[in-house]
Amino acid sequence: MKVSLAWSSPHPERTIAVAMRRCYSTKPIEDIEAELEQKGPEYWKYLIGKALQDKSLDVFEHFVLTLSVEEMAQADMGLLTRTFPYLRATHLRLSEWLLTLNARTLVELWKDARGKPLAEAVVTELSQRGVCPIFSELAFGMKANAS
Amino acid sequence: MRVKLLYHTELDAIKRVLAQKGVPFDPELVMDHIVYMFEIEDCSRVTTHQLVRHRAVSYDQESQRFSAATREGVVTPPSVQSNDAGYKAYDEALKAVYSAYEKMVTAGVPKEDARYVLPGAIKTKLVMTLNARSLMHLVWQRTALQAQWEIRELAVTLQRLAQETTPELWTKIIER
Numbered sequence: 026m027k028v029s030l031a032w033s034s035p036h037p038e039r040t041i042a043v044a045m046r047r048c049y050s051t052k053p054i055e056d057i058e059a060e061l062e063q064k065g066p067e068y069w070k071y072l073i074g075k076a077l078q079d080k081s082l083d084v085f086e087h088f089v090l091t092l093s094v095e096e097m098a099q100a101d102m103g104l105l106t107r108t109f110p111y112l113r114a115t116h117l118r119l120s121e122w123l124l125t126l127n128a129r130t131l132v133e134l135w136k137d138a139r140g141k142p143l144a145e146a147v148v149t150e151l152s153q154r155g156v157c158p159i160f161s162e163l164a165f166g167m168k169a170n171a172s
Numbered sequence: 173m174r175v176k177l178l179y180h181t182e183l184d185a186i187k188r189v190l191a192q193k194g195v196p197f198d199p200e201l202v203m204d205h206i207v208y209m210f211e212i213e214d215c216s217r218v219t220t221h222q223l224v225r226h227r228a229v230s231y232d233q234e235s236q237r238f239s240a241a242t243r244e245g246v247v248t249p250p251s252v253q254s255n256d257a258g259y260k261a262y263d264e265a266l267k268a269v270y271s272a273y274e275k276m277v278t279a280g281v282p283k284e285d286a287r288y289v290l291p292g293a294i295k296t297k298l299v300m301t302l303n304a305r306s307l308m309h310l311v312w313q314r315t316a317l318q319a320q321w322e323i324r325e326l327a328v329t330l331q332r333l334a335q336e337t338t339p340e341l342w343t344k345i346i347e348r
Contacts, residue, residue, distance in 0.1 A: 032185035034209070040179070044232040047211075047299050051239045054176060054211040054297075086230030087301045089207045091181060093189045110228065113204035113303065117193045123186070125205040125303070127230065 027095040028146040030154055031123075037088040037157040041128070042069040044084040045076055070159045077132075077163055085128035086111065088157070092147060094122040105140055109133060128157075132164055173247075173325060177333040178209040178299070183341060199341045203305040206341055208334055210300045212326065216247040218292040219322045223300070226310045233298035237284035241273055246293040247322065266291060304341055307334055 034040050039061055046057045061069065076084050094102075097120055106112050112134075113125040126134075131147060134140030144165075151157055152167045161167040186202050195201070212220075224231055252262045269289050276286040302310070307330060313319065314327035335342040 031189045032181055034207075035179050040209070043178075044299050047232050047297065048235050049238050051234060051297070053174075053213060054178070054299075083230065084232060087209055087232070087299060089181070089209075089301065091186060091189075091205050091207075093192070111230075115201055115204065117190070117195050121193055123189055123202075123205055125207065127301075 026097055026142060026146050028143075028150045029093045029095075030090065030150050030156065031093055032091045033151075033156050034088050034090075037128070038066070038069045038073060038159045040087050041076070041084050041160065042072045044087045045072045045081075048084075066159060070163065073160055074163050082129040082132060085132060085160075088128040088160070089125065090127070090131070090147070090151075091123065091125045092150070094124045094143075094146075096120050097122060097143070105134070105143065108137070108139065128160065128164075135165060173215045173322070173329075174211075174213040175326065175329045175333065176211045176213075177337060178211055180208045180334070180337050181206045183338050202341070203308070204303050206304040206338060207301060208304070208307060208330075208337075210330060210333070211297070212300060213297045214245075214247075214295045215326060216293050216322060217296050218247075219320075219326060220296055220298060221292070222314075222320065222323050223310075223326070226302075226306060228306050229300060229302040229310075231298055231300050234296050236287040236290065236294075237282075240277070240283060241270070241287065241290050241294055245295040246291065247295055248293070250321070266293070304334070304338070307331075308342075 039058070042061050043054070043057055046061065050057055076082070099116065102114050102122060106114050109126070109130050111127050111130045115123040117123055131144055134144035135148070148161060148165045148167055152161050183202070183206060186205055187197050190197055220233060246266060248262065252258045269291055272289050273286050277283060311327050311331045314323045315331065319327070331342070
């Protein structure tokens with residue numbers, strides 16, 4: 026299976042942190058964003074780690090990825106889209122797909138034997154591109170490879 | 173009410189994939205892959221109760237378990253505002269509710285339990301992420317004339333922001 030990232034949410038880890046802080050803060054969004062910028066990546070790491078620990082996976086739904094996927098059979102993709110409701114796949118040609126998923130679904134795919142091969146390919150691609158090093162390390166134990 | 177688009181999928185990134193595969197661009201084809209994240213502030217919980225009926229959407233909303241409610245933070249519908257007797261009744265009810273809330277919190281009742289008396293009019297804040305297909309369905313239903321005024325105002329704003337940033341997608345769909 027070949028996976029190539031087409032697009033991902035900007036500032037994914039800060040976006041997850043924004044969603045998490047939104048639940049507990051009365052402040053306007055600009056103040057939350059400024060607070061998160063000021064506290065920096067260590068604080069985002071704390072929030073993401075806490076969400077994973079508490080299994081509050083809803084906050085990961087705001088980090089979205091779109092990928093080009095090759096060499097995936099229709100039956101396999103059909104099974105995954107029926108099993109994971111936030112997974113969106115559009116068949117392009119032969120065994121090639123346009124795939125959109127959020128980071129919650131990625132975590133769930135990772136934990137499911139049927140979804141693990143796709144999850145591993147996506148996580149490897151994210152790691153190589155250095156898209157979300159903090160999230161990848163905490164959720165999947167992956168270190169970013171990008172320079 | 174204040175609505176802000178926090179990010180959206182770059183349509184050009186999706187178009188590049190289609191071009192590489194030799195697939196012609198079609199708005200219908202990519203609607204599931206164009207995503208918008210919005211911040212919505214100072215709309216009522218009456219409206220967010222209607223909003224969360226829309227599925228395949230991700231929401232994270234300000235919790236009343238942790239934040240204290242204030243009398244100032246309520247939405248007053250225009251039909252109440254413009255009706256003297258109606259407004260008097262509304263105001264009296266809110267004063268009674270907030271007085272009860274504050275007494276409970278002062279007496280040591282946790283905010284998560286004291287909030288049971290709070291009104292649907294209370295203002296709230298949330299982030300919402302959804303794809304173009306879900307957003308178009310929301311807009312289609314909630315801009316209808318029979319939709320309630322506050323969620324209609326929200327739906328019109330969501331549509332305007334999405335249309336401004338991804339005009340090609342929305343214009344072609346609306347043209348159909």
